[in-house]
Amino acid sequence: MKNFLFLLLFLVSALSPSFSAVSLPVKVERIQPITEVVYITNTGKKYHKTGCRYLKSSKVKTTKAEAIAAGYTACKVCKP
Ligand SMILES: [Zn+2]
Incomplete structure (x- = not known):
C-alpha cells in the first residue's frame, strides 16, 4: 500500500510539469510588468x-x- 502511494505521488509530480507548461503562457503574461x-x-x-x-x-x-x-x-x- 505504501508503495502504491509512492507511485501515485511520483505520477502526480511527473505529470505536473506538463500542467504548468500548459498554463505557462498565462502566467508569463501576468508577470509581464x-x-x-x-x-x-x-x-x-x-x-x-x-x-x-x-x-x-x-x-x-x-x-x-x-x-x-x-x-x-x-x-x-x-x-x-
Ligand atoms: Zn527614455
Missing part, C-alpha cells in the same frame, strides 16, 4: 523603453525589476 525588458545607459540613472532617444550613447538590456532594484528610476520621456 515585473519582467518587462527595459534599457539602462552607462551614464544615467534612468531606465528606458527601446527606441528612446536617451539610448543613443549606450543601451544595456535589463528588466524593470532589476533596474528598480539597482536604483534606476523611470525615464520621463519614454515612460517605461
Whole structure:
C-alpha cells in the first residue's frame, strides 16, 4: 500500500510539469510588468523603453525589476 502511494505521488509530480507548461503562457503574461525588458545607459540613472532617444550613447538590456532594484528610476520621456 505504501508503495502504491509512492507511485501515485511520483505520477502526480511527473505529470505536473506538463500542467504548468500548459498554463505557462498565462502566467508569463501576468508577470509581464515585473519582467518587462527595459534599457539602462552607462551614464544615467534612468531606465528606458527601446527606441528612446536617451539610448543613443549606450543601451544595456535589463528588466524593470532589476533596474528598480539597482536604483534606476523611470525615464520621463519614454515612460517605461
Ligand atoms: Zn527614455
